[in-house]
Amino acid sequence: MAFVKKCPECGSINxxxxxxxxxxxxxxxxxxxxxxxxxxxQEWREFDSDAAAQKRRTxxxxxxxxxxxxxxxxVGRKGDLYSLDAKSKNKFFRLRKWQQRISTAIERNxxxxxxxxxxxxxxxxxxxxxxxxxxxxxxxxxxxxxVRGRSMESVVAGALYAxxxxxxxxxTLDELSEASSIEKKEIGRTxxxxxxxxxxxxxxxxxxxxxxxxxxxLNLTAETQSKSVEIIERAQEIxxxxxxxxxxxxxxxxxxxxxxxxxxxxxxxxxxxAGVTEVTIxxxxxxxxxELDLESEIKKTKKKKE
DNA sequence: AAGACGAAAGTGGTTGA
DNA sequence: TCAACAACTTTCGTCTT
Numbered sequence: 001m002a003f004v005k006k007c008p009e010c011g012s013i014n015x016x017x018x019x020x021x022x023x024x025x026x027x028x029x030x031x032x033x034x035x036x037x038x039x040x041x042q043e044w045r046e047f048d049s050d051a052a053a054q055k056r057r058t059x060x061x062x063x064x065x066x067x068x069x070x071x072x073x074x075v076g077r078k079g080d081l082y083s084l085d086a087k088s089k090n091k092f093f094r095l096r097k098w099q100q101r102i103s104t105a106i107e108r109n110x111x112x113x114x115x116x117x118x119x120x121x122x123x124x125x126x127x128x129x130x131x132x133x134x135x136x137x138x139x140x141x142x143x144x145x146x147v148r149g150r151s152m153e154s155v156v157a158g159a160l161y162a163x164x165x166x167x168x169x170x171x172t173l174d175e176l177s178e179a180s181s182i183e184k185k186e187i188g189r190t191x192x193x194x195x196x197x198x199x200x201x202x203x204x205x206x207x208x209x210x211x212x213x214x215x216x217x218l219n220l221t222a223e224t225q226s227k228s229v230e231i232i233e234r235a236q237e238i239x240x241x242x243x244x245x246x247x248x249x250x251x252x253x254x255x256x257x258x259x260x261x262x263x264x265x266x267x268x269x270x271x272x273x274a275g276v277t278e279v280t281i282x283x284x285x286x287x288x289x290x291e292l293d294l295e296s297e298i299k300k301t302k303k304k305k306e
Numbered sequence: 307a308a309g310a311c312g313a314a315a316g317t318g319g320t321t322g323a
Numbered sequence: 324t325c326a327a328c329a330a331c332t333t334t335c336g337t338c339t340t
Binding site: 185188192266267268278279282286 | 308309310311312318319
């Protein structure tokens, strides 16, 4: 599966996809990374339209973004129903009524929540795979009764945040907060809660994952981008990054890299797109300078300019 | 005048007794 | 459950360009 790249346990990239069981297994340590995956493949081949008509039997692929995985049917309320005689009509109305009663609170909740989830995810332009993952997480959360006592929207936001992190397409809590109009604190809290309760392992996000987005928001060149990734890697080697907020590190690395490549941005600008304050950038920046001997590089580009 | 810098006090979350 | 603690923020005054 494209969105699982590394084994969270041992870091190996040697992953084995077992389609029959719908699992992804780490070939190195044997950890089951993804299970209950949906098999999207056709299991037959079509040579002409006759064969296709015979063998095709489904509509859209099954998806967790539909509350019943896209398989549900409703008793119709319009269309050919009205061409029936009065007796049959009555029967259908009764059926419809029953269906509404049977629909449990869970299903109604899911229906609502997943449309909210879609709204937020399209607002943030998240990839399809993340949306799927978030829907799956939300569905699990509902089944475990974790939504009780929390607003539906906050759980949706938390699930989306978790899904982003798992797929290495990090969005900041601020962005999620803006898109879902839930407070940052609240999202963070439900995020921690559901990941703990569902036993979802999430690696601390890598500062480098933020670089591309921040850099394009600041109109920085590709050289600056790779420079800042390089800085981050060097910083990680000497454990300068542990315990610090990844966005602050990304911001500082980007700021220094821009300085080195003569594309200076103010601390304010960088701070805004990264969602941290100037002070944080300064602190990280100071550490980077003293630990990584970057001052000489900055001086070099200064001299070039003269 | 704007940006960079640093000190001090406050916030929210984690940890360990 | 509470206190200590680290990271980060807010605010504000000073220095540099």
